[in-house]
Amino acid sequence: MANIQTDLLIIGGSDAGISAALRARELNKDIQITIVLADEFPNLSICGIPYAVSKEVPAWQNLAHRTVKDLEAYQIDFYMNTWATAINPTAHTVTATRGEEAITFAYQHLMVGTGAVPKELPLTGVGDGIHVLHTMGDFFDIEAQLVQHQPKQAAIIGAGYVGIEMAEALTHRDVAVSLFQRGSEVLSTIDADLATPINDALTQNGVQVFTNATVTEITQTPTGYRLIGGATNETFDFVLVVVGVRPNSILLEEAGAEVTTNHAVI
Template sequence: MSIERLVVIGGDAAGMSAASRARRLKGPEELEIVAFERGHFTSYSACGIPYWVGGDVAGRDDLVARTPEEHRARGIDLRLRTEVTEIDVAGRRVRARAVDSGAQSWTSYDKLVVATGARPIRPDLPGADAAGVHGVQTLDDGQALIDTLSRARGRRAVVVGAGYIGVEMAEALINRGYEVTVVNRGSEPMSTLDPDMGRLVHRAMEGMGISMVNDAEVTEVCTTRDGRVRAVRTADAEYPADVVVLGIGVRPETALAQAAGLPVGGHGGLLTDLAMRVRGHEEIWAGGDCVEVFDLVSGQERHIALGTHANKHGQVIGANVAGGYATFPGVVGTAVSKVCDLEIARTGLREKDAHRAGLRFETVTVESTSRAGYYPGASPMTVKMLAERRTGRLLGVQIVGREGAGKRVDVAAVALTAGMTVERMTSLDLGYAPPFSPVWDPVLVAARKATAKVHGSGRE
């Protein structure tokens, strides 16, 4: 019996989850596994980088789930500092280049996994590549930022962008004693929320000492004579900076795949079927931040860069590569974050998502508390809920509050996945005790209010 070869491009969550799962199901006598990673690290938590930078996580190694040596000990031929530069689909081979020496070679495959991740958006602006300007996507990026912070001449930081990475990096820099300004081209921070909920985040960030500049487009990164960053300029002002962090977002890293003729969607991510197989290519799979995923609520494809999805993709791919059968049905778009003690959560659709999908809907917003109001430590939270008009189907939930707010979104995520109506949600048998919740959990209070509004709209 001949031995098949699996080649994996990318050594983080999706790629190494796929390789590890395939290895558990098939031994080296049946399947040879070769994995290429252009960086220094494998299987690490990119989501944890802001907390490492901010000092909540003690060191870089704490973010590594499995080292290269551990992967090799399990029978995976892992080649670090090696970048795949070409995929020859017809010839079933990849060309790889050693990053340090420049040496190139071809490696054939029977099965291929593309897990190239995403890249930080770096604006095409004067000075964007100056010393002291950092994107944060990999452990190497995080180390470079920490090195800059340790030798910076001053304590002024500008974060460009106010999405998840932007607000998390603002917190990290505040924790390191920096004066932080966040420059955001949107009307409010956290464009993953509706503007009314983003406004709550805005107020809280300013209360923490973070300067928020909204509706501002960066036009230039100003530099010193020796090429270091000194300020960020917009059309209306200039903001001094000893370090700049780009938190604008990420795009799927699919240039390699596109050059090979693999199909991509409207968001730039690779298109796959339910088994995570690249559409039209029987022996090629893709997963992680380089793919588009199916939104179970809107019925549309979207790009979401999250480690939770990437690890699930890898498990599905590994099972299928090894001859089994597994599927990834889609997502509802759940995400949580925090800035200092403010917790931010969302799942499902925002108002503009629902409009884009052609849905008619109602919205409600409620104020409640994390615990029974009389119990010590009860803190306020705001819950916004979207429900489809007439049917009452839950479409989305956003939550902003203090301790105990963020993970409440999981109830809504389950309800969305199950296709529940807001009326059905009001009967959910959730856990109750005064230290954990009011008698009516805030999510259920919102569901009750949404039910009343939907019923009212149904009588119009």
């Protein structure tokens, strides 16, 4: 087991974690800063992933705000592909795993920037053709399926920003897209008179839009996937579930943090 001492330990290497690290370095040139992240892609524009799928961003590496080399120039130590498993606020330690290796980080100050995770749906029959889109790992999975299996019919469950962006991206990749929204309009966070022209634009670009369609189950058939509650009997060879996110707060909850009913940290 490795034991690492640091002044400032940050869990999470996306925008919140990186911003905190850079601000700490700006305020104190001597503080030791360590970042633990579950993958190996710090400071990437995750919001830009749909545009990497569409190839409007031709190389996914271009999503990086800064490269790892850029960040290491700020004397930040990275522990990548490392999964934080528990916080002990009394002892000022965090336990983590990296592959088969167990690591204990002892800190003076701790910042948790673990963000959110995709909301789950009560789905059955899940197979290789069903995806979420939240991390670079999800992007690589989607890209592999688009290249290796060349799907022709895609269903996107959820017509928020990511669902609409992915409808555009898959259309760019010559995939026919059906978009399913449980509400009466796409983009339920905006007024209906703004959502209607967006709906029209999707339709004009070949996207089938199904509103008031609450998908309750995905079933696998010999020819693909069918959506129960999706208002169509079509079969799809690619399914993307993007129905929002929830706070990724379990580490803090288990360490005693107070949370709201939807698990946001108070």
